[in-house]
Structures are given as C-alpha cells and as structure tokens.
Amino acid sequence: xxAAPRKLSLADWGERHLQLQQAGRREPxxxxxxxRHVELEKDFRLEQLQFDNSPAALRLWNFxxxxxxxLHQARTAGDKIVGTMKDLGTVxxxxxxxxxxxxxxxxxxxxxxxxxxxxxxxxxxxAAMGVDASFCPVRAMLPAFENGEHFPKPELIIxxxxxxxxxxxxxxxxLEHRGHPVFWWEIPRRRAPAVGETSCELPGKLLAPRxxxxxxxxxxxxxxxxxxxxxxxxxxxxxxxxxxxxxxHIRQILADLRQAVYSAPAAPLPALEMLIAEMLAIHFxxxxxxxxxxxGELLAEAQRRMQQNQFVLPPDAVRIFWxxxxxxxxxxNLLEDVGGRLCGTDFMFSHALDLIPExxxxxxxxxxxxxxxxxxxxxxxRAKRIIRECQTYDAEAVVISRIPGASHCAREGESIRxxxxxxxxxxxxxxxxPPVCDAMLPTMTSRLEALVETARNKAKGLKPxxx
Amino acid sequence: xxCAGIDAGSRSIKAVLLDTDTxxxxxxxxxxxxxxxxxxxxxxxDKILFEAGLERAQISGVIATGYGRNAIRFADTTITEITCxxxxxxxxxxxxxxxxxxGGQDSKVISLENGGRVRxxxxxxxxxxxxxxxxxxxxxxxxxxWSTLSELAHQSxxxxxxxxxxxxxxxxxxxxxxxxxxxLADVVAGVQKAIATRVAALAGRSVASPVYFTGGVxxxxxxxxxxxEVLACPxxxxxxxxxxxxxxxxxxxxxxxxxxxx
Numbered sequence: 001x002x003a004a005p006r007k008l009s010l011a012d013w014g015e016r017h018l019q020l021q022q023a024g025r026r027e028p029x030x031x032x033x034x035x036r037h038v039e040l041e042k043d044f045r046l047e048q049l050q051f052d053n054s055p056a057a058l059r060l061w062n063f064x065x066x067x068x069x070x071l072h073q074a075r076t077a078g079d080k081i082v083g084t085m086k087d088l089g090t091v092x093x094x095x096x097x098x099x100x101x102x103x104x105x106x107x108x109x110x111x112x113x114x115x116x117x118x119x120x121x122x123x124x125x126x127a128a129m130g131v132d133a134s135f136c137p138v139r140a141m142l143p144a145f146e147n148g149e150h151f152p153k154p155e156l157i158i159x160x161x162x163x164x165x166x167x168x169x170x171x172x173x174x175l176e177h178r179g180h181p182v183f184w185w186e187i188p189r190r191r192a193p194a195v196g197e198t199s200c201e202l203p204g205k206l207l208a209p210r211x212x213x214x215x216x217x218x219x220x221x222x223x224x225x226x227x228x229x230x231x232x233x234x235x236x237x238x239x240x241x242x243x244x245x246x247x248x249h250i251r252q253i254l255a256d257l258r259q260a261v262y263s264a265p266a267a268p269l270p271a272l273e274m275l276i277a278e279m280l281a282i283h284f285x286x287x288x289x290x291x292x293x294x295x296g297e298l299l300a301e302a303q304r305r306m307q308q309n310q311f312v313l314p315p316d317a318v319r320i321f322w323x324x325x326x327x328x329x330x331x332x333n334l335l336e337d338v339g340g341r342l343c344g345t346d347f348m349f350s351h352a353l354d355l356i357p358e359x360x361x362x363x364x365x366x367x368x369x370x371x372x373x374x375x376x377x378x379x380x381x382r383a384k385r386i387i388r389e390c391q392t393y394d395a396e397a398v399v400i401s402r403i404p405g406a407s408h409c410a411r412e413g414e415s416i417r418x419x420x421x422x423x424x425x426x427x428x429x430x431x432x433x434p435p436v437c438d439a440m441l442p443t444m445t446s447r448l449e450a451l452v453e454t455a456r457n458k459a460k461g462l463k464p465x466x467x
Numbered sequence: 468x469x470c471a472g473i474d475a476g477s478r479s480i481k482a483v484l485l486d487t488d489t490x491x492x493x494x495x496x497x498x499x500x501x502x503x504x505x506x507x508x509x510x511x512x513d514k515i516l517f518e519a520g521l522e523r524a525q526i527s528g529v530i531a532t533g534y535g536r537n538a539i540r541f542a543d544t545t546i547t548e549i550t551c552x553x554x555x556x557x558x559x560x561x562x563x564x565x566x567x568x569x570g571g572q573d574s575k576v577i578s579l580e581n582g583g584r585v586r587x588x589x590x591x592x593x594x595x596x597x598x599x600x601x602x603x604x605x606x607x608x609x610x611x612x613w614s615t616l617s618e619l620a621h622q623s624x625x626x627x628x629x630x631x632x633x634x635x636x637x638x639x640x641x642x643x644x645x646x647x648x649x650x651l652a653d654v655v656a657g658v659q660k661a662i663a664t665r666v667a668a669l670a671g672r673s674v675a676s677p678v679y680f681t682g683g684v685x686x687x688x689x690x691x692x693x694x695x696e697v698l699a700c701p702x703x704x705x706x707x708x709x710x711x712x713x714x715x716x717x718x719x720x721x722x723x724x725x726x727x728x729x
Contacts, residue, residue, distance in 0.1 A: 418671060427587040442534055443573075447590060450549035454585045457550070 005305055005312040007050040007270060007333075010034055016053055025055055028290070030066040034058065037065045044117040050333045052273045052312060056294075056301035063294045064276050065115075067104070067286050068150050074102050074286070075152045080230050083154040084283060085172060086164045087187065089352025090370040091223055092283040095158075097243025098231040104151060105283045107168055109144040110137035113435055114327055123435065131174065136167040136406040137327055137435050145175055156230050157182045158223060163189040163376035167405065183226050185219040187370060188212055190377035202372040203354035204385055217367035224363065240362035247284075248355050250292045254281055255353065257299045262343045262393045266311035268302040271342035272332040275325070278345060281352040318455045319343035321395035323386060323416060327403045328437040334444060335399070339452045344393040346386050350374050379412040383419035390424055397455040398428040399448070404435075427454045468724060469493070469521065470528045472716025473508050473542060474551065475535030476500060478571025478599065479683065482511045483713040484519050484526075487721030490558070494519040495710050504538040512541070528720035528727075532712050546719055548712050549577055549588050555715030556679050557583035559705045564675035567666055567694060567702070568711075569684035571599045574662075576670040589669045597665030599684040601634050605658050608638060609651065617689035620656040627657030637661070656689070663693035676700050681708040 008016055017033045034051070037043045043065065051057060075081055083106040084091040095103035113122050114137075125143035127133065144150045159172045161184045176182040190208050193199035198210035228235040257277060261269050277298055284291035305311065313336055320335060321344040335342070351372040357365045374382040390398065398420050400413045417428045429451045431444060468488060474481040479500050484493040494515035501507050508531075516523060531542035532551040539545070548568075556566050557579065566577040574597045578586040591597045606613040620626075627644050629637055637658075644654050662684075667674075678700055680691050685708035694702045705711055 414671065421587060425586070427585070430589065432592045443590075446534060446547060450547040450588060453547050453550050454588065457584060458586075 002055075002304070003053055005268070005310050006053050007312065007336075008053045009050060010038065010047050013051055013053075013058070017058065020055055020058070027062070028059065028293075030070060031059065031062050034061055034065075041065075041116070042119045043115045044119055045115045045329065048330055049272065050270070052270050054269075054298075054301045056297040057269075057273050060273060060276055060294050060298055063285055063287075063290065064279075071102065071104055071286050072152050080156075081152055081154040082227065082230065083151075083157040085157065086160045086168050087370055088282050088349040088373065088375075090220070090366050090373075091158050091160075093243055093247040093356065093366065093369075094220070094224060094235065094240065095227055096246065096284065096288045097239045098227060098233060098235055101227065101231050102286050103283050104154070104286045106141045106145065106151060106154070106157070107138040107171075108279075108282070109141040109150060110139075110327070110435070112144065112150060113137065113140050114329060117436060129174075131171060134405055135171065136165065136403060138168050139171055139405075142171055142174060145180060146178070153180075155181070156226065158226070159184055160187045160370075162186040165375065165406065183223070185223050187216060187219070187373070187376055190371050190373075190381075200368060202368045203357065204350060204372045205388075206372050206377065206381060208368075208371050212371060213364065213367050216370055217363050220363050220366050220370065237362050240366070241358075244356045244358060244362055244365060246288060248358065250284060250288065250295060251281060251353060251355055253292060253295045253299055254278065255355070257295060257302060258345075258353070260299065260302045260306065264302075264306055264311070266315040267313040267317060267336075267341040268305040268311055269298065270312050270332070271322070271335055272329060273298070274342055274345070275329070275332050275347070278347055278353070279325075282349055313341050316456075317341035318452045318459075319394055319396045320451070320455075321345070321386065321390045321393065321398045322347075323398060323400040323413075324348060324402065326401050326433045327435040328433055330437065330441075331401065331433050331444065334441070335448055338445060338449045339456070340397075340448065343395050344389045346374070346382065346389070348374055350382075350385060379415040380419065382412070383416040386416060387420060387423045390420065390426070395424075395426060396459055397426055397451050399451065400428060400430045402430065402432045404432055427451055427458070468527045468721055469525055470717045470720040470724060471512065471515075471526050471530075472551065472555075472713040472718070472720060473512065473529065473531045473533075473536075473539050474548065474710075474712035474716060475504055475508055475531060475533040475539055476548075476570055476683075476712070477534050477573065479709075480504070480508050480511055480533075480535070481710050481713040482508070482515050483710050483717045484515050484521065485714065485717035485721065487718065487725075492707075492710075492714065493521070495707065495713070497709060500535065504535045505540060508535075508539050509541065528724035530716040530720040530723065532716045543720065544723070546716060549575065549585060551712045551715035551719065552681060553577050553579055553583065553585045553715065554718050555711035555713070556681055556705055558714060558718050559711070560677070560679050560703065562677050563679045565670070565678040567670070567678060567680045568682040569597070569599055569662070569666060569680075569690070570682045571603075574598050574666050574669065574682075576666065576674075578675060589671065591665070591669060597662055597669065599682070601637070601658060601662055602684065602687070604634055604638055605641065605655060608641060609655070614686070616655050616659075617687040619652050620659050620689040622652040623650070623656035625653055626660050627653045629657045629661040656693075659687075659689050659693040660697070663690065663697040666694065667697040670698070674698055674700065677703060679703045679705050681705050681711040683709040685709075 092103035122140040126139040131139040193209040224235040320340040531539035536545040
C-alpha cells in the first residue's frame, strides 16, 4: 500500500487509486478517485496539479474537495449550518462546541474558482453583481451565496467587523443588504499596551491591553448567545472548554505535522499538501472530528517516511518560507519544480495554529486568540513572527505572494520584506499570483528560479565566479 | 577559452562571444525577439560567430538566460537573468552594490554583496509602467525615434506630472497633456521620471551605492539622470548596457567549462 514518495498527476492518481483499492485500502465515506471531482464538479484546475502519492494525501484531498457535499448532507441530517467569516479560526471553535452545529468558511469560496479555473464563472458573476476584479477573490462568495450551487445557505452568518479588510467588509455588507442573515461582532485593531496600562499576553508572543481583551470577550459573549439561540441550547463555559480542548487536539496535530515536515532534512510531504492541511485549521473543513483523523494520518505518513529516510524532494532543495496563501495552487508545485521546498508558512491565520490557552476562562482564552489574528495587528508583529519561524526552520529565502485586489494591507509585503532582509539577510521575493496564473507562469517561474539560485549560491558561500 | 552568452529577452535577443582568458568581447549582436525564438537566436549566434571569424566547434560553452532561455536548446545550460546581469555588471564594474536593469518589458533591482554575489532582488509586477515598453509607447505616439527621446527630454524645463501607474491609461493622459499644449520635452521628461519613480519604489527604502544602470533602456542618457534624481545618488551606466545579461552568461559559461575540464 505504501510506495516510495513521489508526486503524481491526476491521471496517474487514477491508477494509484486502483492499486490502493486492490491492496485493500478502506476509504472513508467521502473517498474515491480524485478524477471524479473534475468529472462531477468541473474542478479542471486539478488536472494541472501534481499530488503526493500517499493514501494520506488522497484522504486529505477527498476531504477538502467534498466539503460542500458534506455540508449538504449535514443539513439534510438536521445540522445547523453557520457561515463564519473573517475571524479565521475563533468563532468556528465556538460553533463546534455545540452539538448539531457546523461552521464553515464562505469567504473561502474563492478557493472554488482557484480549483475550478474559469468554468464556474463565480468571479464573472460577482463582476455582474457590481463587485469586479478590483476586489479580492473573496468576491466569489457573493454569487455562491446567491446561486446556492456550492455550499448550503447557512442559517446564520457571523462576520467580524472593525479591523478587517475593506473588500471582505464591503462584500459582506452587500450580502446583508440582499437579505442574508448576518450577525456582526467587532474586533478592534490590536495595539501595544501604553505605558502603565494593564496588558495581557496573547498566543504568538503578543501583548494587548487588558481593555481590548475585555472588549473582545464581551463581543464573543454576544456571539456565544447567538450561537446558543440558533442551537436551542446555551453555549456555556463547560461546552466552550470542551470545544477548546477538541480544537487544540487538532491544532496540536497540525503543530506536530508542521514541526516534522518543516524541520526535516528533506521534505517528507510536498508544499501543496501542507498548504491544504494548514487550511483545515480555520474551520476544520466543516467536520472537526474527521479533520483530526485526516491530519493524524498525514502526520503518520510524514513520520513513516522520515523513519525510512524517504522524501518527496531531493535533500538539496532550497528551504523556502512562504508568506500568504496563493490564489492559484499551481504556485506551490512550481516552487518545488524550480528546486525549492517549503520550510515554514504564514498563511495569514497563524493564530488558528496556536494552541488556545486552556488555563484561562474559555471566553477570555478565545478573546486573546482572536486578538492574536495577524490581520488585526500591525505588519511588524507579523514580520517578527515570520523572522522567528524562519530562524527556527532555517529558511534560506522567503516568498511573499500577493493576491490581486486583496486590500487588507497594501504595504504589508514591503514591510515584511524589509524586516526579514534586515534581520536575517536572506533573499525575499514578492510576487503577485492571480487566481488563474497561466499568463504569469513564465514570470513566476523566473522569479522563483532566481530566488532558488540566489539562495543556493549564498548557502554555498560561492563567489560570483564559482556558479 | 571562447564562450558565448545568449540573452533571450522579452523584446530582443542579445548574444556575446567572449574570450574568457582576456575578458575581451570578440563579438556582440542583437536581434528582435519573435515567435521562433530558437531560430532567431541561432541566426544571431551564427552571425556573430561569422563576424568574429569563428566556428561553433571552437566555442567551449554556451549559456542562455532571459525569459526565453529554455527555448535555446543549443545552449549547454540556462541561468536566470538575475544571476547573469549581476555577473555581467560585476565583470564591468566590480564595485557595484546595486544594479538597476530596465528592459523592454520588465525592470529589476538587484542588490549585490561585497564580491558581487546576489544578495536580493526585486522585479516589477505585471504592469509595464516601469519598463522600456512605456518609452516605446511614447515614441510611437509622438511619431519619434526611440533613441531621440532623451535628447528631447534634456530640453525640458519642467517635467510633466504623469500620475497614472498604468501604461494604457498613461497614454490617454499623455494625449491630454499634449492637447493642453504641454511642451513635448516636458512630456517625455515626465515619462522618464514616472519610470524612474516606479523603479525606485521597487528598490525599497535603502539603495546601497555604487548604483549601476543596465539593460536596453540605459542607452537613454536621460533615464540615468531621472534615476539619479529619484534615488538621490549617482547612477553609473555600464558600457554596452544592453549586453550585460549575455556577457554575464558568457562569463559563467567560461567558468562552467573550466570546471568541467578539471
């Protein structure tokens, strides 16, 4: 059943799936050959990706690509569906603390056109609704809410407001105006405590004034009340404590997976699968217990490969730290095609990877976690964490990808680049990756090749005439 | 040892034949880029070989660089233009710490460490506003020869403010400025300043001196002046700036061939 690690095309995965079936591999209810996602749901982009060949990766992809159908099944079974937007990792922990409630991430619908290329027309439909390409690809959620062809319409949509990006905010307001039930809660911009002001420690080695934590805690109490009302059951401390513990269980697996893969002498798993795995932290891909099992199997695969000294990439691949999620998944394959490997990430939701403090009252702990969101604080805080992790994982270069139209911080990339260069002296490249990057592929390839070349020469300590 | 570098850029192909023992350029040539990149590069390569009185068999190594480098199958290997420009400029001006390269469709800022190794680099994104394409558009619009733009810009008393960061919209803006009666010289100088500003933004907050300017656009003296004003530091122009990528490739081809012969 286990094979030497390598990357497969979608076509090759068909044969591999057959082999796994013949070898007696039992798949979960959402399992099956990957190609069906192209045939049934027109995810044409899958045909251009390279996938890890492990059964664990197959499970990960099938879990990821069946989210909408699993949500519909859950609705049919009577579960309440809650769309949680922008906070990326706090409200879902609360929602899953209630039995019969599932949280999902509608502004993650931009992933749909990423996978579906242009066949789905969500972005074009968004433009027809007045939200054009000057907005972030999260605009895909607007037509997805309207046409109901993707996720089921949620009973409740919970959106954070305040220190959130303009694009998201505008689109979420448009949704509310079109009659969708939005519950708003406010998150302030995180600031450093003033001299003499009582401060609180947040996950990720951050500090915030006590007053901000209290304000967010009060807001999250309102969220808890709204969720309780929806579920017909109060969301109290006991349920929240259990929910936090369950979320931390998954965060711990993910932390172990990141540690194993990013610190390994060579890459036991490819960058693309790591990106998808990390994304599960935000809302557990709509099934918390199953997300834990999927990640657990992936971790076991990484550990097995490391024990057997088997890697998916050569050991001389350049160690790259990647900042921000990509709008076209091919970029992660491309990184490896040009001789790089992932050795750390900051996909804008690092607070969803940190363990939620279990020694604090649950709402206090969640408030501190929400305030640790990299998007609600200054870019310098984010850069400091990136620098720490680059040091931990011995990064040789950094890629900062940008999503066209995303406006959460137009100058953030430059700030991070300057700080990383100053502190670490390693090359940093910024590049824009559009949702369908075909026209940009030569440029992207050239930049990544140049980055790998530069880092490789630097590591060898070569003089320019010794290439 | 005789080596060659081919720089298959987005607008033109450049080729250099180098005697690596003496560092002397034996021949260099440029041709327009086109769909059949390899044929065009082959013809150019053969042409400069002929000019130098050499044959292919006498060439110990060929390295291709530039966007079209992977199409040049007669090259022994490929190296990115970042490394090749750095190597080419280092060959001509070893003291260089920052390279500004403005080509037909892209621009780059390359930081070098002591000794010439690439420390870091930045490249423009998809917009052509910081590239030679902007100047080409202006030359076409003004019905002028590209190479005479600088002379005109030099006569400017007050460069026009070109506010648009997009070449397409800037063209409309330029038409508007001309319709208002803005002197031609001021418009051209304004375009040069807009390009320089765009490139300076790529460079970030700190630009280490000495700064050298290379790439086809460096052939316009006015551009170096515009860069000096925006960066507030002297900007040198290497000789034959359009060939630095190909020259760097030829130097690297020589080093590669020498290693292979060991």
